[in-house]
Amino acid sequence: MKWDEFFVTGDPLIYGADVSIGLTVIGLLFYLTYFKKWQWLWKEWLTTVDHKKLGIMYIASAVLMLFRGGVDALLMRTQLAVPDAKFLDAQHYNEIFTTHGTIMIIFMAMPFLIGLINVVIPLQIGARDVAFPYLNAVSFWTFFIGAMLFNISFVIGGSPSAGWTAYMPLAGNELSPGPGQNYYLLGLQIAGIGTLLTGINFLVTILKMRAPGMTLFRMPMFTWSALITMVIIVFAFPILTVALALMTFDRLFGAHFFTLQGAGMDMLWANLFWLWGHPEVYIVILPAFGMFSEIISTFARKVLFGYKAMVWAMVLIAAYSFLVWVHHFFTMGSGAAVNTAFSISTMLIGIPTGIKIFNWLFTMYKGKISFTTPMLWALGFIVNFVVGGVTGVMLAMAAADYQYHNTYFLVSHFHYVLIAGTVFGCFAGLVFWYPKMFGYKLNERIGKWVFWLFMIGFNVCFFPQYFLGLDGMPRRVYTYSAASGWGDLNMVSTVGAFLMGIGFLALVYNIYYSFRYSERENTGDSWGLGRTLEWATTSAVPPHYNFAVTPTVEGLDPVVAIRNDKKEVTPKLADIKPIHMPDNSGVPFVMASFFFVAGFGLVFEWYWMGIVGLIGVFITLIIRSFDKNEGYYVSVDEIKETERITV
Amino acid sequence: MFKRLRPFFALGLMLSVFFLGGCSNYIVLDPKGPVGAQQKDLILYSIGFMALILLVVYILFTVIVIKYRENRKDMSNWEPEQEGSKKLEILWTAIPILITIALAIPTIKTIYDLEKPPQASAHKEPIVITATAVDWKWIFSYPEQGIETVNYINIPEDRPVEFKLTSADSMSSFWVPELGGQKYAMPGMETTLYLQADHKGKFAGRNSNFNGEGFTHQIFDVNSVSQSDFDKWAKDTKSKAPELSKKQYDQLMLQGEAKKMTFSSTHLKWVDHAKDRDYAVKTRERLGVVPQNPHGSKAKDANKPEQDSHGESHSH
Numbered sequence: 013m014k015w016d017e018f019f020v021t022g023d024p025l026i027y028g029a030d031v032s033i034g035l036t037v038i039g040l041l042f043y044l045t046y047f048k049k050w051q052w053l054w055k056e057w058l059t060t061v062d063h064k065k066l067g068i069m070y071i072a073s074a075v076l077m078l079f080r081g082g083v084d085a086l087l088m089r090t091q092l093a094v095p096d097a098k099f100l101d102a103q104h105y106n107e108i109f110t111t112h113g114t115i116m117i118i119f120m121a122m123p124f125l126i127g128l129i130n131v132v133i134p135l136q137i138g139a140r141d142v143a144f145p146y147l148n149a150v151s152f153w154t155f156f157i158g159a160m161l162f163n164i165s166f167v168i169g170g171s172p173s174a175g176w177t178a179y180m181p182l183a184g185n186e187l188s189p190g191p192g193q194n195y196y197l198l199g200l201q202i203a204g205i206g207t208l209l210t211g212i213n214f215l216v217t218i219l220k221m222r223a224p225g226m227t228l229f230r231m232p233m234f235t236w237s238a239l240i241t242m243v244i245i246v247f248a249f250p251i252l253t254v255a256l257a258l259m260t261f262d263r264l265f266g267a268h269f270f271t272l273q274g275a276g277m278d279m280l281w282a283n284l285f286w287l288w289g290h291p292e293v294y295i296v297i298l299p300a301f302g303m304f305s306e307i308i309s310t311f312a313r314k315v316l317f318g319y320k321a322m323v324w325a326m327v328l329i330a331a332y333s334f335l336v337w338v339h340h341f342f343t344m345g346s347g348a349a350v351n352t353a354f355s356i357s358t359m360l361i362g363i364p365t366g367i368k369i370f371n372w373l374f375t376m377y378k379g380k381i382s383f384t385t386p387m388l389w390a391l392g393f394i395v396n397f398v399v400g401g402v403t404g405v406m407l408a409m410a411a412a413d414y415q416y417h418n419t420y421f422l423v424s425h426f427h428y429v430l431i432a433g434t435v436f437g438c439f440a441g442l443v444f445w446y447p448k449m450f451g452y453k454l455n456e457r458i459g460k461w462v463f464w465l466f467m468i469g470f471n472v473c474f475f476p477q478y479f480l481g482l483d484g485m486p487r488r489v490y491t492y493s494a495a496s497g498w499g500d501l502n503m504v505s506t507v508g509a510f511l512m513g514i515g516f517l518a519l520v521y522n523i524y525y526s527f528r529y530s531e532r533e534n535t536g537d538s539w540g541l542g543r544t545l546e547w548a549t550t551s552a553v554p555p556h557y558n559f560a561v562t563p564t565v566e567g568l569d570p571v572v573a574i575r576n577d578k579k580e581v582t583p584k585l586a587d588i589k590p591i592h593m594p595d596n597s598g599v600p601f602v603m604a605s606f607f608f609v610a611g612f613g614l615v616f617e618w619y620w621m622g623i624v625g626l627i628g629v630f631i632t633l634i635i636r637s638f639d640k641n642e643g644y645y646v647s648v649d650e651i652k653e654t655e656r657i658t659v
Numbered sequence: 660m661f662k663r664l665r666p667f668f669a670l671g672l673m674l675s676v677f678f679l680g681g682c683s684n685y686i687v688l689d690p691k692g693p694v695g696a697q698q699k700d701l702i703l704y705s706i707g708f709m710a711l712i713l714l715v716v717y718i719l720f721t722v723i724v725i726k727y728r729e730n731r732k733d734m735s736n737w738e739p740e741q742e743g744s745k746k747l748e749i750l751w752t753a754i755p756i757l758i759t760i761a762l763a764i765p766t767i768k769t770i771y772d773l774e775k776p777p778q779a780s781a782h783k784e785p786i787v788i789t790a791t792a793v794d795w796k797w798i799f800s801y802p803e804q805g806i807e808t809v810n811y812i813n814i815p816e817d818r819p820v821e822f823k824l825t826s827a828d829s830m831s832s833f834w835v836p837e838l839g840g841q842k843y844a845m846p847g848m849e850t851t852l853y854l855q856a857d858h859k860g861k862f863a864g865r866n867s868n869f870n871g872e873g874f875t876h877q878i879f880d881v882n883s884v885s886q887s888d889f890d891k892w893a894k895d896t897k898s899k900a901p902e903l904s905k906k907q908y909d910q911l912m913l914q915g916e917a918k919k920m921t922f923s924s925t926h927l928k929w930v931d932h933a934k935d936r937d938y939a940v941k942t943r944e945r946l947g948v949v950p951q952n953p954h955g956s957k958a959k960d961a962n963k964p965e966q967d968s969h970g971e972s973h974s975h
Binding site for chain 1: 684685686687688695697698701702705706709712713716717719720723724727728729734736737738739740741742743744747748751752755756759762763766767769770771772773774794824828829830832834836837839840841842843845846847850851863865867868869870871872873874875914936937939940941950951952953954955
């Protein structure tokens with residue numbers, strides 16, 4: 013292989029990216045060395061098994077990926093702003109929308125939510141950590157390495173360009189040769205390991221590690237949503253794992269599962285992909301539902317309206333999520349009976365979702381609503397998400413879908429669901445729990461600017477796209493003619509996209525500004541309105557063992573009860589006992605690094621390298637198996653000092 | 660707070676007026692045949708329900724957010740423990756169920772209708788056209804007339820057309836939005852789509868399912884002409900247009916765009932792509948055209964395989 017095949021060449025945008033990547037790496041290395049931070053990095057972050065730190069790393073990676081996916085989006089919108097633009101050529105455009113979709117779903121939305129789940133859930137159920145803290149670190153590092161492997165494709169070897177759905181036979185060697193599609197397969201496969209482990213980990217954590225007294229129907233709604241999400245993950249991700257493995261066999265070892273030659277079945281890929289892909293949509297929306305429930309109840313100062321209905325609605329949505337996948341290809345000619353069945357099953361999802369919308373509205377009914385930033389995101393969610401919801405019902409009507417399918421109508425629909433639902437949810441959760449992670453709030457004034465810029469930009473960007481769809485503009489075209497008449501709406505849409513970009517920059521500025529100037533919090537209940545256990549810790553940022561004494565729960569919203577009864581939060585001295593905690597471990601990081609070596613080798617079909625990497629993975633597994641990691645005890649004295657108990 | 664919300668509502672109102680004002684300008688809502696018309700009716704019917712739902716949610720939202728804001732004067736109606744209402748919850752479960760039924764019935768009816776030729780012209784025998792997608796062009800065969808075209812079709816007005824869709828390589832979607840919804844064309848199988856144009860006219864058709872570099876330009880024209888003009892064209896083509904040679908057809912199997920072409924014979928005598936999945940790929944192998952990594956050095960040096968120069972094509 014020649015050097016100019018290894019590195020992507022010939023495009024000034026790529027050279028610019030090369031330079032900025034180089035400078036960033038040099039800058040980081042210099043910073044870590046000059047300020048002697050290497051040890052800090054290794055001890056505090058790379059080897060940590062603490063759920064809060066892993067959560068913060070998840071969120072930081074997700075914000076980075078939001079930047080990457082966002083830049084992709086702006087490049088696309090720039091190319092589409094005017095007819096017959098020459099900013100990107102077809103191949104480059106195809107690569108960009110492929111990486112945009114894949115990164116936003118797999119490496120942004122999911123890790124952002126999993127990050128928030130990591131930070132919040134163990135606190136919310138009154139646990140010391142997750143059930144398997146070491147496994148949690150393996151989850152994070154395999155996700156991170158998978159994401160990095162996927163991301164370098166645009167400067168080394170070339171990005172995949174078959175769409176995030178990677179339909180066969182397009183994604184096969186016959187029509188998409190080169191390493192690009194291999195990056196997709198291996199990046200997702202490695203990251204998928206992490207997601208599946210997260211699913212198992214939190215399923216066990218929530219089922220087995222709740223504080224005494226917290227029955228299932230006393231769990232906070234976010235915990236419920238996380239539990240249901242984990243069930244979906246455990247059932248859905250193995251399908252993706254198998255499908256990716258089969259396509260990898262097709263591409264690397266000449267198998268014929270989905271190929272044109274050898275009687276492959278391309279429709280089987282579409283079915284397997286959406287058998288995972290549709291539940292995946294609910295994996296990224298249900299946790300957001302859970303967070304909105306918490307936030308709306310908190311800032312409306314009221315118990316959640318119809319708690320049990322909310323829970324059952326989510327259970328129903330989760331069950332339906334496995335029964336609707338064919339609606340992604342009504343146009344595949346499955347016949348009237350099949351399309352009818354899936355049309356109805358899809359429309360049925362609207363019912364529990366509608367129930368939830370009304371329950372959120374009536375949670376505020378007879379409440380006392382404060383318009384904090386997280387609440388603004390939640391209110392924005394209700395207003396915008398219903399637009400995505402009703403257009404979803406329209407798309408569910410198969411006979412009409414023949415006209416919406418593969419058009420901007422669909423593009424607009426899923427952005428209304430995924431941005432107004434998932435992204436608004438991520439931002440709301442980030443702002444809401446920010447003091448839990450860092451001990452200070454994000455600035456509210458800048459936060460509201462972020463909200464309005466992003467929310468208005470979002471509508472300006474995506475609302476016109478419904479009409480572009482009805483005017484026959486297909487998705488994934490890299491350009492269009494002036495005669496099509498799509499120019500004006502596309503220009504409006506591009507302006508909206510850049511407004512969203514400015515909103516994102518304002519968010520980043522807010523993170524910096526608040527780090528410098530925000531008032532540091534002392535109490536565990538930063539908003540003064542907390543309802544669930546994460547707000548019952550004695551300090552703003554909980555100590556690594558979370559609770560000095562495991563709390564006992566007597567009903568929903570335990571912190572409200574504490575506040576109303578003016579109970580003392582400080583743990584009693586007599587109750588404090590030594591706490592058993594797990595040791596840090598560098599093995600997950602090393603194991604993930606070997607995964608990277610293996611993945612990179614397989615991408616370029618350098619099998620020696622793939623084998624070396626996999627042997628490395630295997631050795632780290634053996635090391636872990638013989639590791640007598642017994643953890644350690646936090647002494648009563650240390651707890652007293654941390655909790656500032658002076659007796 | 661409301662001062663802050665006001666621009667948002669104003670924006671929403673402006674947008675709806677702006678967009679819905681020109682309803683009939685949107686291709687899908689201005690169909691030129693009975694299939695598209697049936698879908699348009701269904702779409703407008705559903706938009707009615709959706710607008711109603713949005714209206715209810717937005718009114719409730721506005722009233723609740725204003726009435727129960729934190730800085731209101733009278734706080735006596737704050738009930739922090741009010742946790743539900745059976746009546747209300749049954750209400751907003753029942754109404755969506757009714758709406759779903761109301762939407763499902765015409766949907767199912769239309770789904771079944773679209774599997775058959777349009778009712779309005781049920782007495783007329785449909786004309787059969789085979790549409791084969793090849794990266795990145797459309798090849799059409801008229802088995803009854805024994806003629807073949809590339810990237811355009813002529814169809815008689817006011818008569819149902821039965822499209823037999825298949826693909827020589829990637830999964831594509833056959834779509835003429837002005838005439839009706841799309842259906843996939845897939846290798847190794849055949850799908851059927853009925854369309855009809857009510858009047859004479861020229862309509863844009865395309866592949867709408869992404870299939871690689873030339874996707875954007877994989878378009879074709881549909882010319883709806885009178886039955887007599889169609890018959891004349893078919894007869895002229897049969898007698899005057901060049902015959903499609905196997906060699907020429909194999910060139911069409913290479914990836915690339917193509918001009919409009921017309922032939923007096925069809926490829927159906929050599930290959931039916933609905934039964935022969937890998938004909939195109941094998942042809943490429945036989946002709947020594949190896950798939951190229953778009954970032955590889957060969958792809959950067961070599962020009963894309965030219966096929967427009969091959970064969971005597973006459974544009975229409």
